[in-house]
Amino acid sequence: MRVDDAPASGFVDWDDDATVLRRAIELTGKVAKHAGHNAALTKRQIQEAAGAFADLGLGPKQKLELYRLDRANALLADAEEVARRAGELADWLQAHPAVQVALDDLRKQVRSDAEQRARTELEILLAKEKTSLQSVTERNAAALVDLESRRREIDLAEQQLAGLREDLAKTASDAEAAIGARALAAFNHPLELLAEVSVLRPFLGAIGSGAGAGSPKSQVQRPAWSSAQGETIKDRASLRRMLTGAARAKGVAPSQMLRIHAAISAGVMPITVGSGGLAALAAYAQAACGNRLLVTHVSPGAISPRDLYEIPDGGLSAGVEAAQGVDGISVVVLEGANRSPLESSVLPILQLAELGTSLTSPVPGLRLAATNVLGATTVPITPQLWHHAIAIHPQPNAVPTTTPESLGDLPLSSEFFAIGDAPTEVVDALLEAWPECRELRPALNRVGAAMRRLQEDEERLRYELLHAIVLPYTATALSEEEQVEALNAAGDVDGAIALELRRLRRWLC
Structure with missing residues (x-):
């Protein structure tokens, strides 16, 4: 086995682009802060940081950071290009057969879910309406029963009223006969007239009116x-x-x-x-x-x-x-x-x-x-x-x-x-x-x-x-x-x- 103690001649960062960018931005912030610049991270600062590292001419670690900066810069340039062509890329992706199949499956799933939610909501609404209809039906039946009972009471009251009218007519006839008999008895028996005067006065008009109306x-x-x-x-x-x-x-x-x-x-x-x-x-x-x-x-x-x-x-x-x-x-x-x-x-x-x-x-x-x-x-x-x-x-x-x-x-x-x-x-x-x-x-x-x-x-x-x-x-x-x-x-x-x-x-x- 041969062991080479010399320093590495170069580095390769195998991390994903997001990690590379984050590291580059963090390093840029540190360098900008050290140089007395604003710590807000921008593309210009990344480029300046890359230039600074190039001038330093440091060792392999610094070269790794320089590489990361250059890669991040390239990614940013690619990101601008992707943003400009995002619409074309979306159309191209949508036209791809695999994407179309996935979109069709998604549409079916969404439609199925929507239909299921609508069906559930309709079933709940239908159950409420059935309950309300049942309550109205029961109240209507009770009202019909009460109406029939009131009709029977009215019929009975009309019968009673007719009977009362007959009784009233008979009573009035009997009262008239009794009053006539009492008046005749009072005239036939003058000695009892004083006892009856309070009853006879309303029917005899002038009799006793002098005492009731008062004197001058x-x-x-x-x-x-x-x-x-x-x-x-x-x-x-x-x-x-x-x-x-x-x-x-x-x-x-x-x-x-x-x-x-x-x-x-x-x-x-x-x-x-x-x-x-x-x-x-x-x-x-x-x-x-x-x-x-x-x-x-x-x-x-x-x-x-x-x-x-x-x-x-x-x-x-x-x-x-x-x-x-x-x-x-x-x-x-x-x-x-x-x-x-x-x-x-x-x-x-x-x-x-x-x-x-x-x-x-x-x-x-x-x-x-x-x-x-x-x-x-x-x-x-x-x-x-x-x-x-x-x-x-x-x-x-x-x-x-x-x-x-x-x-x-x-x-x-x-x-x-x-x-x-x-x-x-x-x-x-x-x-x-x-x-x-x-x-x-x-x-x-x-x-x-x-x-x-x-x-x-x-x-x-x-x-x-x-x-x-x-x-x-x-x-x-x-x-x-x-x-x-x-x-x-x-x-x-x-x-x-x-x-x-x-x-x-x-x-x-």
Whole structure:
């Protein structure tokens, strides 16, 4: 074996062109940086670097680098030529049979892939449309079933309507016959005419119209009222003392006087029942109103609010005129209000008063009260009245005293006319025991808030609201069977509540 220690006479770089270029560019950058030039690698820098290496005349390694530079330069020159002829080269390559075969295979593969994706998307869309169509079909079937059911209901309603029309015609015919019979009986029995006048007046026209329409204004009695007609009440003790003293002077038990005051404060109408009713209202007027009291006797022929405004003994118009400018409460009592149908005569006045459009609305101190009487000319009380009124049953206590009566007066600005907080818990418990009276909640809150100013005991407050509103409504709104069920639900079938309910039914119905 012969060993030659002499240096290599030359080098050959067998790396690929990309590697040769990279190395050349890196070397060019290093040389340019060493020479103080910009390190950005360009073709000019590569040429300059090659020239520098040629001038150095170094050894084989430098020659290798020089070779690489020359080769890189040649590659760059070839790259420019290739770029210029790229279009021709692409056409030539595309025309080559092997390339055409590859392109055809690629086209088929692309077409197959596109068709597969489109088929998949169409299948998904078709499945969604089928699901939507199935849902619409089901809803349509349900709608058809519902439509058929509604048609059957309409047919049944038409049959019922036809039956109701027949019943209505028969009822109207029977009513006409009954009214004719009652009118004939009234004429044949004059002594019973007074008992029937409230029923006959709408059909007999002029009969009784004089009493209902009122007399000329020249005959109307107007009281002369003024403020501060007695001792001004300033505290609770004085109010209780005045109410108790006035009640005893009028011969009625003082127990119901606070209930009357609560109604007056809340702006609802106190309705007294029993023989001591008018005396109790007169006692309140003496104790808290400076005796500003006007008693109007209601005629059986009063069937509208107009019939209560202008009547010989004063009426509401007289009370409105007398209460103008009075700083205090003035009371107009409709004595025997149930001689007329309250739903057409009194109830409209109370409803308009709450809306502020009644004849009494411009007079803030005017209050309405009523007494309920028993007799042949009385009519049942409408349940709707208890949304605007409370019932009071004062019992006669003793013979009225002959002691001179002292007057008390409460100005409108008195704290005893201020409404407190509604007793929500008491009202909730009351309506839970008497669920048929839920619609009375606004009235219960209103009256309960007024009662709470003078009565703080919740058990006593519940008792007052029960007897003032709930039981009167139950007696007038429910049938006897429903009343028994309500008493069962409240746990008092034969107790004091049942006794009071029977008594109210006798007085109010």
